[in-house]
Amino acid sequence: MTEQELIHRTEQYVRKTLKDSESGHNWFHIERVWKNAKQIGQQENVNMLVVQLAALLHDIADSKFYHGDETIGPKMARSFLEKQKTDTSIIDHVIKIMENISFRSGYEKLSFLSTELQVVQDADRLDAIGAIGIARAFHFGGYKNREIYDPAIPPDLNMTKEAYKKSTSPTINHFYEKLLLLKDKMNTITGKRIAEERHIFMETYLQQFFAEWNGEA
Numbered sequence: 618m619t620e621q622e623l624i625h626r627t628e629q630y631v632r633k634t635l636k637d638s639e640s641g642h643n644w645f646h647i648e649r650v651w652k653n654a655k656q657i658g659q660q661e662n663v664n665m666l667v668v669q670l671a672a673l674l675h676d677i678a679d680s681k682f683y684h685g686d687e688t689i690g691p692k693m694a695r696s697f698l699e700k701q702k703t704d705t706s707i708i709d710h711v712i713k714i715m716e717n718i719s720f721r722s723g724y725e726k727l728s729f730l731s732t733e734l735q736v737v738q739d740a741d742r743l744d745a746i747g748a749i750g751i752a753r754a755f756h757f758g759g760y761k762n763r764e765i766y767d768p769a770i771p772p773d774l775n776m777t778k779e780a781y782k783k784s785t786s787p788t789i790n791h792f793y794e795k796l797l798l799l800k801d802k803m804n805t806i807t808g809k810r811i812a813e814e815r816h817i818f819m820e821t822y823l824q825q826f827f828a829e830w831n832g833e834a
């Protein structure tokens with residue numbers, strides 16, 4: 618099978634698997650991350666097959682929807698890629714990226730590092746910020762029945778991994794707890810550049826939000 622065929626089959630598999638998933642993690646999220654990853658990867662010395670497969674498969678089974686089980690996604694991806702007779706070295710690399718990509722693993726020491734991981738991680742982080750990131754955050758908050766904002770509940774910047782998962786705080790807090798921190802966590806030059814633009818957009822958005830909240834705009 619050619620690389621193009623493998624990528625195409627992976628795309629079909631992911632589309633089908635995510636058919637009924639909620640809109641923060643549906644096929645369109647994957648498609649955006651895939652595009653971001655190709656754009657960022659072009660500027661780096663990386664194996665683009667690994668980058669593309671990892672971008673396509675990274676949310677194949679979000680642990681949030683599997684009782685926190687973080688091993689299901691990597692297992693599904695491995696079994697899919699083995700059926701396609703993909704090289705073991707490629708499979709192992711894709712799985713390592715999937716295991717290490719999440720923001721939450723930022724709380725622990727990374728056990729693996731590669732430029733391919735850095736590219737896909739940047740691509741995924743970009744989709745959490747800017748206009749799309751704002752939409753995804755409020756969508757997620759609504760899905761979890763959270764308040765938009767509550768001045769009495771300040772952001773908590775020192776949450777443990779467990780507290781972060783259990784948090785029920787208003788969606789505006791999520792900007793301070795995660796989204797506004799992402800630009801300084803970007804790995805690649807291209808990722809940083811795009812993140813900075815999206816960051817400014819979020820700051821402008823928040824200024825307007827609070828101005829409207831306080832009757833000043």
Ligand code: ADP
Pocket residue numbers: 641642676679719720741742744745750753754755757758784787788791795
């Ligand atoms: P990703 O799949 O992008 O690594 P997550 O699974 O953590 O990220 O979250 C999916 C989307 O939901 C992201 O856009 C993220 O910002 C948003 N999200 C996650 N946690 C919260 C929260 N507590 N409040 C609002 N939005 C959230």
Ligand code: NI
Pocket residue numbers: 646650675676741
């Ligand atoms: Ni993702």
